[in-house]
Amino acid sequence: MIIYKNQITNEELEQKLNEQNVVILDVRETEEYALEHIPGSVLIPLGQLEERCNELSKDSEIYIICRSGGRSNEACHILQANGFTQVFNVLPGMINWHGAIDSDF
Template sequence: MKEITAKELEKKLSKGEQVNIIDVREDEEVATGKIPGAKHIPLGQIPKRLNELNKNEHYYIVCRSGGRSGSACQYLIENGYNVTNMVGGMLDWEGETE
């Protein structure tokens, strides 16, 4: 499974790179702030919301600490998606939030 650190992802955003970020945390966690532009799909909803994701796109998957996003990545990889797990999750995120 491909991995990226919070710092590396923050650098991509600050350079203006077009990135697709999926936040798999629960509603109450996302309410405390998410990476600007991230799409919120709670982990448990991923199987029934696959139609919202494009297999031709690359996605960065984010959660609180990197565990749930790892599970989401595993599931998405098995279903033919190109994904990267943000290790350390939002606990390591020092960039802007919305």
């Protein structure tokens, strides 16, 4: 696996949550997202990202998160290959997220 060049920590992401034109993209599965997710984040499971990347704006900064960084790393490469330039992998991901969370339960 090739590590994506643009990385950001969970703590750095927390500081960006209130900025405009920032998208938090969660690429975990629907069930994982339902248990806990960052408020305002967008869910597109990794397996659907290639076909659904047109739902995202290439003008936005996109911060991609998963459980521990593997799927989000892959998602960064997918978006980059589709012309997105402001893409960041959030590490270590939800496994160590201490910020606000929502749940669908």
